[in-house]
Amino acid sequence: VLSNHGKLLCVIMKMLKGKRVIVTGASSGIGEQMAYHLARMGSHILITARTEVKLQKVSTQCRELGAASIHYVSGSMENMSPQSCLLGGLDMLILNHVGSTHFGYFKGDIEHPRKLLEINVLSYVAMTVSALPMLKESRGSVVAVSSLAGKVGNPFTVPYSTTKFALDGFFSSLRQMLIVENANVSITLCVLGYINTGKAAMKAVSHVICNKPAPKEECALEIIKSGALRQRELHYPYISVTIPLILRDWVPDFLDALTRNIMDIEKVERT
Ligand SMILES: NC(=O)C1=CN([C@@H]2O[C@H](COP(=O)(O)OP(=O)(O)OC[C@H]3O[C@@H](n4cnc5c(N)ncnc54)[C@H](OP(=O)(O)O)[C@@H]3O)[C@@H](O)[C@H]2O)C=CC1
Numbered sequence: 001v002l003s004n005h006g007k008l009l010c011v012i013m014k015m016l017k018g019k020r021v022i023v024t025g026a027s028s029g030i031g032e033q034m035a036y037h038l039a040r041m042g043s044h045i046l047i048t049a050r051t052e053v054k055l056q057k058v059s060t061q062c063r064e065l066g067a068a069s070i071h072y073v074s075g076s077m078e079n080m081s082p083q084s085c086l087l088g089g090l091d092m093l094i095l096n097h098v099g100s101t102h103f104g105y106f107k108g109d110i111e112h113p114r115k116l117l118e119i120n121v122l123s124y125v126a127m128t129v130s131a132l133p134m135l136k137e138s139r140g141s142v143v144a145v146s147s148l149a150g151k152v153g154n155p156f157t158v159p160y161s162t163t164k165f166a167l168d169g170f171f172s173s174l175r176q177m178l179i180v181e182n183a184n185v186s187i188t189l190c191v192l193g194y195i196n197t198g199k200a201a202m203k204a205v206s207h208v209i210c211n212k213p214a215p216k217e218e219c220a221l222e223i224i225k226s227g228a229l230r231q232r233e234l235h236y237p238y239i240s241v242t243i244p245l246i247l248r249d250w251v252p253d254f255l256d257a258l259t260r261n262i263m264d265i266e267k268v269e270r271t
């Protein structure tokens with residue numbers, strides 16, 4: 001007898017079987033896990049990243065897991081032509097890639113935020129603009145992966161938070177524009193807490209972060225579910241993301257307490 005969770009998963013699998021899905025930033029981390037879940041669901045998948053050898057490995061694994069088809073486009077997003085990713089038709093666009101960032105005090109280097117805006121924001125805008133005609137035709141979905149740091153200021157990810165806040169501005173406004181246009185394309189903003197991707201970026205900060213990171217596999221499945229169910233936002237892990245968002249506007253000095261609660265700030269290098 002299937003649990004309610006199991007029944008929902010069956011419904012999601014049927015919704016995504018045969019659907020055409022793009023996942024950016026899928027050579028590792030959360031994006032790689034999303035590709036594997038979509039493969040198990042029998043989707044037609046296109047994945048992007050810079051490292052071709054990693055994309056080839058992920059593609060092989062997706063084929064073995066049952067993808068209806070799997071293609072990849074390798075290249076850096078800040079200068080990739082979106083058209084190269086858009087084959088015949090699209091049902092879901094999952095924008096997940098992220099430029100590497102420094103976790104620590106922002107020293108005023110303008111070039112880093114400038115480059116990060118290109119990778120984390122403008123390429124999301126360009127991909128969305130190019131995909132919209134196909135998504136309007138298929139009544140599809142856009143899923144943009146953000147962070148708690150894109151809703152609540154984080155003292156050690158200033159340039160990164162700047163880009164993630166920008167995603168909220170763009171996709172929240174685009175969602176309202178599509179509603180006014182009666183265009184049946186859903187926009188889901190995924191607000192993620194700390195996720196265990198096992199990457200160097202995570203390891204570099206694990207000694208500073210007090211809370212336990214959530215599993216990337218479950219995170220990836222929740223992102224896909226939220227897109228398939230056309231949710232406006234996903235908060236994952238639910239408690240550690242939703243509580244700060246509620247308290248942020250109601251409790252004075254909450255942000256300072258949050259920073260000190262989830263991070264051991266004395267351990268953040270000041271150099
Ligand atoms: N991990 C966490 O704790 C959290 C993650 N998130 C968000 O989740 C998403 C995935 O993060 P995560 O899995 O941890 O990240 P990873 O660093 O594990 O993966 C990032 C992906 O993006 C690709 N990428 C990096 N730079 C570029 C570029 N310039 N052009 C194209 N592709 C690029 C990488 O592949 P390659 O290097 O081969 O190009 C890789 O596939 C991001 O949007 C991140 O902001 C949000 C909150 C918390």
Ligand SMILES: C[C@]12CC(=O)[C@H]3[C@@H](CCC4=CC(=O)CC[C@@]43C)[C@@H]1CC[C@@H]2C(=O)CO
Binds near residue numbers: 103147192193201202
């Ligand atoms: C920046 C990065 C991804 C994040 O958003 C987290 C950050 C570590 C501290 C955090 C704790 C949270 O509860 C919210 C998320 C976040 C700000 C991560 C360090 C490296 C991660 C990265 O570069 C993207 O993978």
